[in-house]
Amino acid sequence: MSEHILIGVAWPYANGPLHLGHIAGAYLPADIFARYHRLKGNKVLMVSGSDQHGTPITLRAEQENKPPQEIVSLYHQEFLDCWQKLGISWDLFTTTGTPNHTQVAHDIFLSLLDKGYIYKDSVPQAYCPKCQRFLPDRYIEGTCPYCRFAGARGDQCDECGRTLNPSDLIDLRCHICSTTPRFEVSEHFFLRLSAFEDRLKSWLREKADWRQNVLNFTLGILEGGLKDRAITRDIEWGVTVPQPGFERKRIYVWFEAVIGYLSASKEWATLHGDATAWQPFWKNEAKGFYFIGKDNITFHTLIWPAMLMGYGNLNLPYNVPANEFLTIEGKKLSTSRNWAVWLPDYLQRYAPDPLRYFLSINMPETGDSDFSWREFVRRNNDELVATYGNLANRVLTFAYRNFAEAVPTPGELDSQSQELLHKAQTALDSVDKLLYQCHFKESIRAAMSLAQEANRYLDDKAPWKTLKQDSQAAATAIYVALSMLSALKTILCPFLPFSSQKLHNFLGFNGKIEAAGWSIQSPLAGQKLPSPQPLFSKLDESIVDEEASHIGHEKSNEP
Ligand SMILES: [Zn+2]
Numbered sequence: 036m037s038e039h040i041l042i043g044v045a046w047p048y049a050n051g052p053l054h055l056g057h058i059a060g061a062y063l064p065a066d067i068f069a070r071y072h073r074l075k076g077n078k079v080l081m082v083s084g085s086d087q088h089g090t091p092i093t094l095r096a097e098q099e100n101k102p103p104q105e106i107v108s109l110y111h112q113e114f115l116d117c118w119q120k121l122g123i124s125w126d127l128f129t130t131t132g133t134p135n136h137t138q139v140a141h142d143i144f145l146s147l148l149d150k151g152y153i154y155k156d157s158v159p160q161a162y163c164p165k166c167q168r169f170l171p172d173r174y175i176e177g178t179c180p181y182c183r184f185a186g187a188r189g190d191q192c193d194e195c196g197r198t199l200n201p202s203d204l205i206d207l208r209c210h211i212c213s214t215t216p217r218f219e220v221s222e223h224f225f226l227r228l229s230a231f232e233d234r235l236k237s238w239l240r241e242k243a244d245w246r247q248n249v250l251n252f253t254l255g256i257l258e259g260g261l262k263d264r265a266i267t268r269d270i271e272w273g274v275t276v277p278q279p280g281f282e283r284k285r286i287y288v289w290f291e292a293v294i295g296y297l298s299a300s301k302e303w304a305t306l307h308g309d310a311t312a313w314q315p316f317w318k319n320e321a322k323g324f325y326f327i328g329k330d331n332i333t334f335h336t337l338i339w340p341a342m343l344m345g346y347g348n349l350n351l352p353y354n355v356p357a358n359e360f361l362t363i364e365g366k367k368l369s370t371s372r373n374w375a376v377w378l379p380d381y382l383q384r385y386a387p388d389p390l391r392y393f394l395s396i397n398m399p400e401t402g403d404s405d406f407s408w409r410e411f412v413r414r415n416n417d418e419l420v421a422t423y424g425n426l427a428n429r430v431l432t433f434a435y436r437n438f439a440e441a442v443p444t445p446g447e448l449d450s451q452s453q454e455l456l457h458k459a460q461t462a463l464d465s466v467d468k469l470l471y472q473c474h475f476k477e478s479i480r481a482a483m484s485l486a487q488e489a490n491r492y493l494d495d496k497a498p499w500k501t502l503k504q505d506s507q508a509a510a511t512a513i514y515v516a517l518s519m520l521s522a523l524k525t526i527l528c529p530f531l532p533f534s535s536q537k538l539h540n541f542l543g544f545n546g547k548i549e550a551a552g553w554s555i556q557s558p559l560a561g562q563k564l565p566s567p568q569p570l571f572s573k574l575d576e577s578i579v580d581e582e583a584s585h586i587g588h589e590k591s592n593e594p
């Protein structure tokens with residue numbers, strides 16, 4: 036029976052280009068998961084969009100002396116271009132700047148207010164006397180009270196991942212002018228998170244199958260007790276507050292950005308001509324998966340679930356398979372120091388599948404993992420090209436040249452051949468289970484070891500030697516090898532969609548590979564084969580030093 040799978044993916048701030056950390060952390064695993072479920076015949080709704088609000092945007096706009104809208108429009112376009120080139124298969128990638136999003140955010144705000152889960156209070160807010168303004172979130176810097184990191188921001192410590200209030204920080208200063216702010220009273224709305232503690236605890240008790248790092252982090256925060264959080268800010272860029280007297284304030288970006296999962300689902304439904312089509316993805320048996328980096332865990336395992344509990348009638352997250360961080364050349368990624376590999380730069384120079392391969396087989400699933408150009412070139416040349424690409428090329432070229440440009444007709448299969456085909460089916464079944472549980476690294480490793488088995492089989496059978504004396508034996512071996520390629524194109528399709536589509540066509544199948552579903556298609560004996568091309572290209576070792584020299588040397592890309 037087909038399932039409804041909602042896939043929500045972190046909303047990137049439209050204030051700078053995407054980098055490999057974003058991709059390894061959230062976008063690639065989400066896309067693999069979506070493609071897998073679509074192949075299985077499940078109904079998938081994968082949504083996200085540009086986060087247009089919050090102080091990361093206004094800081095950038097002030098830095099560049101441009102209106103915020105100009106900044107967000109520029110990067111939104113760039114995101115769309117990257118998704119298309121990298122093959123991230125959204126059902127909808129929208130923005131938080133739509134009237135629909137404002138309406139859905141207002142609806143949730145007013146419903147929670149009505150039920151007493153949102154209340155008004157007067158609180159001291161940091162105010163910079165020199166800049167003559169209130170300082171929300173990222174306009175404040177200071178030392179984290181938990182881990183003593185000196186560059187913590189008013190909303191969060193990037194070092195230990197804790198969410199913070201500005202008054203928690205030690206040695207406060209204004210991000211713009213470094214003046215010590217004073218606190219002035221301002222009226223704000225608060226989310227009564229404390230009211231959800233018990234319900235969140237019992238909900239999380241059923242989540243023993245979540246990733247241990249996600250669960251432990253969440254339970255640790257919950258253990259310390261949940262404090263109510265201000266959900267409005269003294270800022271004029273963002274979603275308006277639907278209450279009189281709050282015209283010069285806006286809804287806190289984190290409160291409204293997570294609502295984006297729901298508003299994007301509704302927008303998708305409207306765009307597809309049935310305004311209720313989002314409901315099967317949010318109610319009853321539907322399962323919602325949220326793909327995010329570990330710096331966003333709290334918002335998806337505590338705050339968004341609390342908001343949904345308060346609002347009612349919608350499913351809470353089924354799983355939040357947050358990834359750890361990707362380091363670059365052994366060091367922590369830092370956009371401000373330009374210690375990053377930017378996605379637009381990568382996509383300008385290289386094909387998408389080698390990156391998808393590297394970040395899949397080296398995914399920071401349960402611990403941080405590293406990207407280095409040397410390792411990237413090695414994995415491309417020694418694994419993707421040597422193990423998989425060459426197998427495809429050898430088999431397809433041999434069939435094309437020696438069997439009249441067609442799939443040969445096999446004779447009787449010996450036990451070695453039958454065993455190999457059985458292994459392919461076993462691999463498909465085990466990757467099926469692994470992907471369902473979001474074990475991406477293990478899945479692609481299983482696929483690659485199947486490719487190794489196929490190589491060993493081909494070397495044993497050596498059809499290039501048997502062709503002259505026993506062409507039937509050669510035909511059988513090549514037919515079995517073509518069947519292995521057919522299995523590989525399916526198992527690898529969620530990971531390497533571009534090369535899987537090519538291989539699908541090189542094997543003589545027409546149309547889109549997605550239509551073939553999650554099963555091994557047997558090659559059709561006698562089917563004409565097109566002239567094969569290599570699936571991947573070897574990369575020259577010289578790019579290692581060339582590419583590594585770009586890292587850390589250019590100017591900052593984020594305020
Ligand atoms: Zn200032």
Ligand SMILES: [Zn+2]
Nearest residue numbers: 179182192195
């Ligand atoms: Zn900290």
